[in-house]
Amino acid sequence: AQSVTQPDIHITVSEGASLELRCNYSYGATPYLFWYVQSPGQGLQLLLKYFSGDTLVQGIKGFEAEFKRSQSSFNLRKPSVHWSDAAEYFCAVGRKGGGSQGNLIFGKGTKLSVKP
């Protein structure tokens, strides 16, 4: 069965430090992959997505993610974290045979805290 694993439940980084959030998926074919961010009390905002082509994907707010097929991973990175990046981050994969790439399976999320 398809699944998405985010191994880190909670990460704390200092402002200005680099960030990497891990995501592993189980799919069996080339997946459609997404990262969403949820700020406290807010809905979900799409950061970036991978469908095909270049395995390094650029997103909004200075985020990028790299698709590594050999490792079944789609890790999210940011070179310098800002206090406003404190939020919960969700990795998601398009459900195989789901009829729409908006039909998603989510990971359990990683909560990011930023120290001043």
Add this chain to the structure above:
Amino acid sequence: EAQVTQNPRYLITVTGKKLTVTCSQNMNHEYMSWYRQDPGLGLRQIYYSMNVEVTDKGDVPEGYKVSRKEKRNFPLILESPSPNQTSLYFCASSLRGPRENTEAFFGQGTRLTVV
């Protein structure tokens, strides 16, 4: 402005009292779905709909009903809510089919508390 609108945003209700959470989208999307978000569990799909009059169960459908009589609306119905349905609910919509530019648009969420 393209958007998915959920109502209400917050709701406190009592066990057993039927309620409906509405969801409406203005993007002419065929696909709509409902998710619930619980701490430590991420988002889990409740029901989805591929088009008008076409609905199907997601991963956690027990205790919920949906209908899709119009393309823009996809209400979530709790016939007899129970405390374990206390959660944050999200509606989403997207285009149908494996199109590369497809992405899910989410509503702002409905925080439901069942006491």
